[in-house]
Amino acid sequence: MEITGIISGLIIGIVIGALGRLVIPGRQRIPIWLTIVIGVVAALVGTAIAAALGVADTGGVDWIELGIQVALAALGVSLSIGMYGKRRE
Template identity: 55%
Template sequence: MEIGGGFFGTIISALVVGLIVGALGRLIVPGKQDIPIWLTIVIGIVAALIGTAIMASFTGSFWLTLIVQLILAAIGVYLVAMMRGGGRRQSHA
């Protein structure tokens, strides 16, 4: 029996990569993002999949692919935070 391989290994890998990419993407965006952690993970998974698909046709470089995934995750976190109203800044005037 192969551990970590096959369909379930792919799912677990996607979750782990999504968690890491989503969390790092959230750290890149300045300010507080009022979105739940599960949504951050989903954004990270989507960013990881899209980033991998984009970079697969250009390069096999892990680091360049990771950079694209992080940029996509940061954009995703920012957009979702703005849509949820968590990105609005309040003036104290």
């Protein structure tokens, strides 16, 4: 893997993680690095799911793939809020 692939993966992970945080209402008390990790994992898993469903390569913007990724990021953020919040208290 080239360095540009790693950098673009991190940027996409940051965007997906931020969108996942925006979907969840209220304040999330998790660190930004955890949001980035959740975003990167959600982007990778969401792409794999979209490829399995056959909607990964469409003409134009892949809205279905993006929706899957954001939904996975929101799920990851909500799960980590519960786990991280209980550990911190």
